[in-house]
Amino acid sequence: xxxxxxxxxxxxxxxxxxxxxxxxxxxxxxxxxxxxxxxxxxxxxxxxxxxxxxxxxxxxxxxxxxxxxxxxxxxxxxxxxxxxxxxxxxxxxxxxxxxxxxxxxxxxxxxxxxxxxxxxxxxxxxxxxxxxxxxxxxxxxxxxxxxxxxxxxxxxxxxxxxxxxxxxxxxxxxxxxxxxxxxxxxxxxxxxxxxxxxxxxxxxxxxxxxxxxxxxxxxxxxxxxxxxxxxxxxxxxxxxxxxxx
Amino acid sequence: xxxxxxxxxxxxxxxxxxxxxxxxxxxxxxxxxxxxxxxxxxxxxxxxxxxxxxxxxxxxxxxxxxxxxxxxxxxxxxxxxxxxxxxxxxxxxxxxxxxxxxxxxxxxxxxxxxxxxxxxxxxxxxxxxxxxxxxxxxxxxxxxxxxxxxxxxxxxxxxxxxxxxxxxxxxxxxxxxxxxxxxxxxxxxxxxxxxxxxxxxxxxxxxxxxxxxxxxxxxxxxxxxxxxxxxxxxxxxxxxxxxxxxxxxxxxxxxxxxxxxxxxxxxxxxxxxxxxxxxxxxxxxxxxxxxxxxxxxxxxxxxxxxxxxxxxxxxxxxxxxxxxxxxxxxxxxxxxxxxxxxxxxxxxxxxxxxxxxxxxxxxxxxxxxxxxxxxxxxxxxxxxxxxxxxxxxxxxxxxxxxxxxxxxxxxxxxxxxxxxxxxxxxxxxxxxxxxxxxxxxxxxxxxxxxxxxxxxxxxxxxxxxxxxxxxxxxxxxxxxxxxxxxxxxxxxxxxxxxxxxxxxxxxxx
Numbered sequence: 001x002x003x004x005x006x007x008x009x010x011x012x013x014x015x016x017x018x019x020x021x022x023x024x025x026x027x028x029x030x031x032x033x034x035x036x037x038x039x040x041x042x043x044x045x046x047x048x049x050x051x052x053x054x055x056x057x058x059x060x061x062x063x064x065x066x067x068x069x070x071x072x073x074x075x076x077x078x079x080x081x082x083x084x085x086x087x088x089x090x091x092x093x094x095x096x097x098x099x100x101x102x103x104x105x106x107x108x109x110x111x112x113x114x115x116x117x118x119x120x121x122x123x124x125x126x127x128x129x130x131x132x133x134x135x136x137x138x139x140x141x142x143x144x145x146x147x148x149x150x151x152x153x154x155x156x157x158x159x160x161x162x163x164x165x166x167x168x169x170x171x172x173x174x175x176x177x178x179x180x181x182x183x184x185x186x187x188x189x190x191x192x193x194x195x196x197x198x199x200x201x202x203x204x205x206x207x208x209x210x211x212x213x214x215x216x217x218x219x220x221x222x223x224x225x226x227x228x229x230x231x232x233x234x235x236x237x238x239x240x241x242x243x244x245x
Numbered sequence: 246x247x248x249x250x251x252x253x254x255x256x257x258x259x260x261x262x263x264x265x266x267x268x269x270x271x272x273x274x275x276x277x278x279x280x281x282x283x284x285x286x287x288x289x290x291x292x293x294x295x296x297x298x299x300x301x302x303x304x305x306x307x308x309x310x311x312x313x314x315x316x317x318x319x320x321x322x323x324x325x326x327x328x329x330x331x332x333x334x335x336x337x338x339x340x341x342x343x344x345x346x347x348x349x350x351x352x353x354x355x356x357x358x359x360x361x362x363x364x365x366x367x368x369x370x371x372x373x374x375x376x377x378x379x380x381x382x383x384x385x386x387x388x389x390x391x392x393x394x395x396x397x398x399x400x401x402x403x404x405x406x407x408x409x410x411x412x413x414x415x416x417x418x419x420x421x422x423x424x425x426x427x428x429x430x431x432x433x434x435x436x437x438x439x440x441x442x443x444x445x446x447x448x449x450x451x452x453x454x455x456x457x458x459x460x461x462x463x464x465x466x467x468x469x470x471x472x473x474x475x476x477x478x479x480x481x482x483x484x485x486x487x488x489x490x491x492x493x494x495x496x497x498x499x500x501x502x503x504x505x506x507x508x509x510x511x512x513x514x515x516x517x518x519x520x521x522x523x524x525x526x527x528x529x530x531x532x533x534x535x536x537x538x539x540x541x542x543x544x545x546x547x548x549x550x551x552x553x554x555x556x557x558x559x560x561x562x563x564x565x566x567x568x569x570x571x572x573x574x575x576x577x578x579x580x581x582x583x584x585x586x587x588x589x590x591x592x593x594x595x596x597x598x599x600x601x602x603x604x605x606x607x608x609x610x611x612x613x614x615x616x617x618x619x620x621x622x623x624x625x626x627x628x629x630x631x632x633x634x635x636x637x638x639x640x641x642x643x644x645x646x647x648x649x650x651x652x653x654x655x656x657x658x659x660x661x662x663x664x665x666x667x668x669x670x671x672x673x674x675x676x677x678x679x680x681x682x683x684x685x686x687x688x689x690x691x692x693x694x695x696x697x698x699x700x701x702x703x704x705x706x707x708x709x710x711x712x713x714x715x716x717x718x719x720x721x722x723x724x725x726x727x728x729x730x731x732x733x734x735x736x737x738x739x740x741x742x743x744x745x746x747x748x749x750x751x752x753x754x
Contacts, residue, residue, distance in 0.1 A: 052621070052622045053621060074624045075624075077624040078624040080622070082618070082622045087616075088616040088617075088619070089616060090552070090556055090615050090616060091615070092556050093552065093555060093556070096539060097552070097555065099541075101548050101549075101551075101552045102623075103541055103548075104541075104542070104543075104549065104552075105545060105548070105619070105620070105623035106624060107624075110541040110542060110543040114538075114540055115539070117539055117541070133559075149619070
């Protein structure tokens, strides 16, 4: 059996007396574009932050390509990239310096990273801004630079929390194309979004999370069947499933 | 029932005061107020003791030096207030997100600017009020009601200081644009704050003959008819505080008038300045000279160090806030290069200042990390990253001490050893407090550091004091070593103990 790109087993996380994630189990095979949907406060971001190694789970395990994110954190992190919904950059660094720093953190060969940075900045249309401090950047430019930072160490698993927020139509299309291309090369994408049209068009498989649990999981057709609404849009399916849960 | 009309400047002032009250802690402040109130009552008692009868104020010889001394102290106070109001003006123009809301409302920009100015003046006069009002109140019960003039004089001083701070900031905005003005005004605020200290220390660098001649000149000028004589116009603020009507009227008119003029003539510049900062614009980094091929440096450690140093060096706010400590260090460094044994006395001072400086920088590099998510997802342990960040904070401070240490090696190797040993110890102690008790901070609000992590700040201070005390012990005062060692261990030790939960929770990530 193929090792899953991401295997979450019985994940539990609570803050105070409230469960943010409650016995969540999910397995995503390599090369899949997976969307994680859910209403506000459902536990999507908490789950992704645990997967990325930013939060410690109370109970449960997370494996990335078979590497436990606690006991083999170094190996798991080396092949993973996480892009939060509001990425924080260094206002007093320019894009080249930012990417140089990220490449340093992941111990990427400097020559290879420099070439990769140039390609990424040109592709994301930030090349002209490469010597400007990021403090003057718009939200979309910051999002694009953070994406470049996520890609510079060529991860196998890309985790994105609301990646298209703040991007203009042109940039959003470029990012969507890039994600499709990334998956086509055998890599894995896990993304959360409130823009259901993106999940509908891009994701091969969709998980719906509510109150910290997966309430539905499958392809769009399978979700339609689960919700008993054949031919319905993902929006209707999503509303049916989350209202029923 | 409404006491003030909605949308009027008193209404806006009330709103500002409410926000300020909540920012300083709201209801918890009552506890501080009760404690502080008790101390303040004691100061009243001391003031009453000083003013009682004619023993003090009625003495002519005493008045001969009291007026110049009090006058000089008042101008020193004014310089500190101007430094404070300049820093607050920068914040009022550059850092207040609610300006968009206020300036988009039907309120006049003059009202918004005036209220900002009044808030700045109020903040500036709080400390002087605490120190001087006991004398006004004690004067009332000691038969000197004229001292109640301290109230209008201090208000006028605060308004004048606010006017100067605002005018300076607005002028810099007009001359250099918003971004450069921010840097320049923050550095200016630090320089103004340290000006009196530097001036007072400058005499130490002069030859003894020149020091004597300056002293003689000052003495001569304090005699009747001299520049600094008790009846000099320079000291009118002191006379005004004693209730002399002409100086009082002049001081009040100057304070209120300058404030009114600045508000009326610069409020439009205030609007354009704030809009310029809100719109943003780009700043090009120093490496923008030419389109050269992209080259990255190798190695995680070097990249981490360089990133921290770039962020420290490029942030004007950080420069201005650490500049003050550097400015205090400069006279000591000069004195340290004097070859007599008195230099030994400076070692504890060096240890204290460099530890504080390293502590501030360690807070910036460790606690005030801008992108903790990025660091947290990197394949490197957080503890390793924190140690590199501590090194990034300590190395520039050690570099500052290096020339003096090398010089001392040639004249007194043991003193050089004690200096570098204790200063290094103090820096490591300050860094340990940050590493072992990690609390997230916001580098844009460095001043709030002491409010947000009081415990760490106190523990850092204890560690610094301990290492300064060890420096004293190593100069043949070994008997105090156990006490010094206790302080050295207490600072980081307590930080380790109270930081257990923060470390366990993986704070900063």
